[in-house]
Structure formats: C-alpha cells, structure tokens
Amino acid sequence: xxxxxxxxxxxxxxxxxxxxxxxxxxxxxxxxxxxxxxxxxxxxxxxxxxxxxxxxxxxxxxxxxxxxxxxxxxxxxxxxxxxxxxxxxxxxxxxxxxxxxxxxxxxxxxxxxxxxxxxxxxxxxxxxxxxxxxxxxxxxxxxxxxxxxxxxxxxxxxxxxxxxxxxxxxxxxxxxxxxxxxxxxxxxxxxxxxxxxxxxxxxxxxxxxxxxxxxxxxxxxxxxxxxxxxxxxxxxxxxxxxxxxxxxxxxxxxxxxxxxxxxxxxx
Numbered sequence: 001x002x003x004x005x006x007x008x009x010x011x012x013x014x015x016x017x018x019x020x021x022x023x024x025x026x027x028x029x030x031x032x033x034x035x036x037x038x039x040x041x042x043x044x045x046x047x048x049x050x051x052x053x054x055x056x057x058x059x060x061x062x063x064x065x066x067x068x069x070x071x072x073x074x075x076x077x078x079x080x081x082x083x084x085x086x087x088x089x090x091x092x093x094x095x096x097x098x099x100x101x102x103x104x105x106x107x108x109x110x111x112x113x114x115x116x117x118x119x120x121x122x123x124x125x126x127x128x129x130x131x132x133x134x135x136x137x138x139x140x141x142x143x144x145x146x147x148x149x150x151x152x153x154x155x156x157x158x159x160x161x162x163x164x165x166x167x168x169x170x171x172x173x174x175x176x177x178x179x180x181x182x183x184x185x186x187x188x189x190x191x192x193x194x195x196x197x198x199x200x201x202x203x204x205x206x207x208x209x210x211x212x213x214x215x216x217x218x219x220x221x222x223x224x225x226x227x228x229x230x231x232x233x234x235x236x237x238x239x240x241x242x243x244x245x246x247x248x249x250x251x252x253x254x255x256x257x258x259x260x261x262x263x264x265x266x267x
Contacts, residue, residue: 078267083258087173087228089119091265092157095232098264099239107243113152114242115141116235119173122156124163127205134208142180153242154178155235157228158190160201173228174198176205177216177238177249189216189249193230217250229256 079094081087096116103111117126125137142151155177161170174192188211190202206213218234221227233256241248 079265081258081262081265083262084223084225086171086225087231089157089159091261092119092173092228092232094265095261096155096235099232099236103239103243110239110242112144113150114239115151115154117141117154117156119157119159122205123159123161126156127163127201127208129208138209149183152179152181154180155238156205157231158198158201158205160198172197173231174202175231175234176202177235178209178211185212186210187212187214189214191216191218191230191234191251193218193221193227193234195220214249217252219252219254219256221256226256226258229258229261230254232261233257 079091081091096118100111100114100116103114121137121141125133128134128137141154142149144150155175158174158176159170160172162168172194174190174194174197177189177191178186179189180186188202188206188209190199190206190213192198192202203213219230221230234251234254237251237254238249
C-alpha cells in the first residue's frame, strides 16, 4: 500500500516511549526530523465565524499512528465528525486511506500510480524550506517498494499553517492535485473552496516541488466549516475522472456530501 503516513516504528521515539492506558505515547520526530505537534483549541478559545482564526484540530504524531490502522479509532467504532465540525488531518487521512483501498479494488493499476499523501507530511516535509528534507520525502513518496518512480498522480491537502510558528496552526484546507504522467512537464492544480485563501501556500508548495502551478475551477463553500469536505470529495471526483480516462480538471460543479463522509468515517 502507498499510504504516505509514517509507520509506528518510524515515528517511535524509544527514549521517551512509555505506553499509557487508552493512549499512545507522544513522539515528536519522524525520520530524524522534528514533527510539529499542532493541537486544537477548546470551543471557548475561538469563534466559529468567517473572521475567526481558529486553528484546525490537527493530531499529534502518535494519534496519527492510530489513524493508520483501520481497526483503530477514536471511539472504537470509527472517527466521529460532527455536523459543523471542522475537519482535522485525522479525518482527511482516514478518508484518504479509504479512497486508496477503494481504488485498489476497482483499478489496481491506477492505484499503483496514485498517492494520497498524509496532510502532516505535506505540511512538515514537502513544504519545508530545507531542500534535503523536501527531496528525501518526495522521493520516498513517489517510489514504490522496488524503488521505481511509479507515481503519476499525487493528492496533497494544503493547510495555511506554519510548522515553525506554534501560534499559526491554520484555519483553511485546500487541495493540490499533481499530474506527473509526463515526467518532463509535471503540473499542479490548486482547488480552493474559499476564494483562493490558500493561494500563497499552494504557490509555496508547488515551488518547493518544482511544479508548474495552474489554477483550477472549484465550487465554493457556503459556510465556514466545510473546506475539508471539499478536499476529500474533490479528491474523489478527480479519482473518478482518472478512472474514466477523462482529462477534465475543473470542479466548478462539485457537490459535497458531509453526511456521506460522516458515514464513511464512522465505519
């Protein structure tokens, strides 16, 4: 499988590893590099309106490990997503895992050429200002188990956070879809459901990956909490286009379904 989240042994910090009841130990490194631990505020700490700067609920490293195992969940029966809850990276990661499993069953060839990338990996490593970090992680993502570069398509969730600033945890998700089917001319398409709010973050990520960035049509959210739903449902729509051999890249007519996502996450 090509899930781009770290495995438990990659994230484990044995010097501080001490399992606790009903929880996993905290770990702050991945492949020898620091991994930012972003946490969500309580409802009293922020307002849920268009002008708030509430950070998203982004899991710690070890909470993310649990999300990698389909048998592990926050409540024993799957992830719970409330009706107006903002998606955290754990929701996006879990739905990406489900999408990959679905694609492996329906089109194994396309699945082998597609990567659904962990949101924390995008934030902490692919967008890093350290060229070595970016190159190492990108090569790990695009190569298969036999070290062949097989990744034609990448789905990268983008958040407007700064991993170097603990006070800037982000409040908006968008999607960067990378088409590398022509290795000589890779291109990235940015899908933003809130008037291009993440434009500069998408430009930074595309620049770090040496990609030509193209704007793409995207339906616009009508509330302050569905941007993450647009990311996962937009990904599903693009995957369907790839399965059908289509070339359409615009998602102006995308209709998202939070209830369907809630059901998928709940399992």
